[in-house]
Amino acid sequence: MLRQAAESGRPCAPVRHLVGSQDIDAAYAVQRVNNQERIQKEYRPVGSKIGLTSAAVQRQLGVNQPDFGQLFADMALCDGEEIAAGRLIQPKVEAEIALVLERDLPHEKNTLADLIRATAYLLPALEVVDSRIAGWDISLADTIADNASCGLFVLGNRPVLLKDVDLLGCGMVLERAGEPASVGAGAACLGNPLLAALWLADTLAQRGNALRAGDIILTGALGPMVAACAGDVFSARIEGLGQVSGRFAPAAGGDQ
Numbered sequence: 001m002l003r004q005a006a007e008s009g010r011p012c013a014p015v016r017h018l019v020g021s022q023d024i025d026a027a028y029a030v031q032r033v034n035n036q037e038r039i040q041k042e043y044r045p046v047g048s049k050i051g052l053t054s055a056a057v058q059r060q061l062g063v064n065q066p067d068f069g070q071l072f073a074d075m076a077l078c079d080g081e082e083i084a085a086g087r088l089i090q091p092k093v094e095a096e097i098a099l100v101l102e103r104d105l106p107h108e109k110n111t112l113a114d115l116i117r118a119t120a121y122l123l124p125a126l127e128v129v130d131s132r133i134a135g136w137d138i139s140l141a142d143t144i145a146d147n148a149s150c151g152l153f154v155l156g157n158r159p160v161l162l163k164d165v166d167l168l169g170c171g172m173v174l175e176r177a178g179e180p181a182s183v184g185a186g187a188a189c190l191g192n193p194l195l196a197a198l199w200l201a202d203t204l205a206q207r208g209n210a211l212r213a214g215d216i217i218l219t220g221a222l223g224p225m226v227a228a229c230a231g232d233v234f235s236a237r238i239e240g241l242g243q244v245s246g247r248f249a250p251a252a253g254g255d256q
Contacts, residue, residue, distance in 0.1 A: 229248065
């Protein structure tokens with residue numbers, strides 16, 4: 001159902017009744033099968049994203065931990081690159097901090113020092129989340145099975161060293177057409193984006209798929225996500241990291 005929705009551009013009904021609304025392992029098994037099929041079709045994995053890092057969203061879905069999904073090279077966009085009309089089903093935009101690794105994180109229990117040592121640099125990022133589930137009618141099982149609602153991501157082009165950024169206190173403003181649409185800070189991401197990344201490193205290693213050198217980590221939203229429409233232009237400024245932008249192509253015929 002999820003693959004057909006992605007291929008056709010027509011969202012499907014929720015899948016929680018099929019995988020079990022509280023069966024996280026079954027939901028991740030669905031995610032793994034669908035991602036493995038993409039890999040067999042020669043789509044290249046490039047890292048992972050962390051979802052549900054907001055305490056408010058966790059309460060909404062009745063969970064007490066984040067989730068994760070796999071990133072692929074075809075999801076990556078350059079700063080300012082246009083997103084083609086119809087490429088996504090029901091996109092929403094979040095501003096995030098991306099970590100790029102230069103060392104593996106193979107341990108099932110990593111330390112903060114392990115993570116700091118493994119991080120090559122940071123980039124400002126936009127995650128354009130998407131759901132194959134109609135109307136974003138999702139539970140935890142739905143979003144996990146749906147690859148944590150992965151869509152696309154945009155990376156900034158000016159790498160910054162970890163030592164040069166206050167990840168806890170850095171402020172963020174996400175603008176749409178020059179007007180503020182979402183605000184937040186590093187502390188909104190599970191208390192600290194590094195804590196989110198540490199959770200991901202441990203969880204993936206425990207599941208037999210540890211993070212590796214070169215992987216990109218999208219650490220989670222710094223503020224509320226914003227629904228996107230054709231023709232929208234988004235720009236995020238993150239203190240200490242700079243700016244990143246993305247734009248949605250106008251709808252066919254110029255209608256928005």
